[in-house]
Amino acid sequence: MRIECPFCGERDLSEFAYLGDADFKRPEPDAPDAEVRFFEAVYVRDNPAGPHDELWYHASGCRSWLRVTRNTRTHEILAVSFPIPSGGT
């Protein structure tokens, strides 16, 4: 598996560290249903067999966080971008 880093170019998997699901959003702690929302955010996962949006860290390269869309059935990398459009430096 090789990941095309938008800053460094295509690099070997060993340069990257994996965090997980890219769509984690910290719930609003003051919301009335905050307890349920936090449980869902921390523990519950879609865990799809197919395209999966996930966060990778280019630890041995430019040290950017990357948003990678990858097929979990085949390990094919479908898209790579910076998670925040203006980021990457």
Next chain:
Amino acid sequence: MPKSAYDVVVIGGGGHGLATAYYLAKVHGISNVAVLEKGWIGSGNAGRNTTIIRSNYLLAGNNPFYEWSMKLWEGLEQDLNYNAMVSQRGVLNLYHSDAQRDLYARRGNAMRMHGVDAELLDAKAVQRMLPFLDFAGARFPIHGGLLQRRGGTARHDAVVWGYARAASDRGVDIVQNCEVTGFIREAGRIVGVETTRGIIRAAKIGMAVAGNTSRVAHLAGLKLPIESHVLQAFVSEAIKPFIPGVVTFGAGHFYISQSDKGGLVFGGDLDGYNSYAQRGNLPTVEDVCEGAMALMPAIGRVRVLRSWGGVMDMSMDGSPIIDRTAIAGLYLNAGWCYGGFKATPASGWCFAHLLAHDEPHAVARAYRLDRFASGHLLDERGVGAQPNLH
């Protein structure tokens, strides 16, 4: 062809599903049971593990369960009348620092308080047992190990076949090439499954599809605290008897044993990313081989014959789930992470108990699905909700 209705349908013809069906018939007298398997029995993780059995757990929620599994292993061959090649050749976890020794002493004491055998060995005792380990100038010197003599290995395929034959003899239908494609609901209850071989109705449906739990649960509209990850395993060419038991390297993550056929069977960490691919990547292969060389450089010239990957049902605290779901009629056996093989007998025993009585078995009481919401986690490694670190 499967019948159109059963008392209980178990989805998944691996070790856990077949053991569940067997104990439903044997212990609870429920033999109008079908086991549905999308491929052939034992074609998933039951045939992809490193065959290790042990009950060296720390937490009070885990230890009695795995010890019950060990007791069932000890009587399994007589019970099934099938040679599962259960071999209590010992499991030795090496420690490489004072802190790790203290940790293992604590675990050993916890085991002994639960009536499980555990011995803390010093470096000399380990050297007497395994003189071929690197005791001279290793980067992570071996200070000793925690030994469970009753641990060991079993022949994984024979476990599947033994349970399958014994279940079948008691009237259980084992239906291969039968993939569940949907659930049938009536009045809020799940009353059957749609499969590639037609509709099958059942009063109770149990899922034992670890690796693919999220996928099957999705068909019922459930989202679970589980990620699927790939774990690789390796086997070498056969060599003469060399490694007497199971040995684990405590400074990295590497475990090894020698099969009766002579091959070295070994593995290490998860690759670390979500995967359903049943194959891994080279960085993990390198890491595993580095662990091997750090521990026992003597095997450096042994050639690897095969490697493969299995899809692990990684729960968010590293411990399994045996529980009812929020949907009446649907029961869950999942989240076995990379420790499912050793749990096969007790998993079947406790899941059968749950399906028969609608309440958890005493030794599986901690394996609740709602523990993630209530905070009663069973985090044996203490790493939090990050499945690729368990």
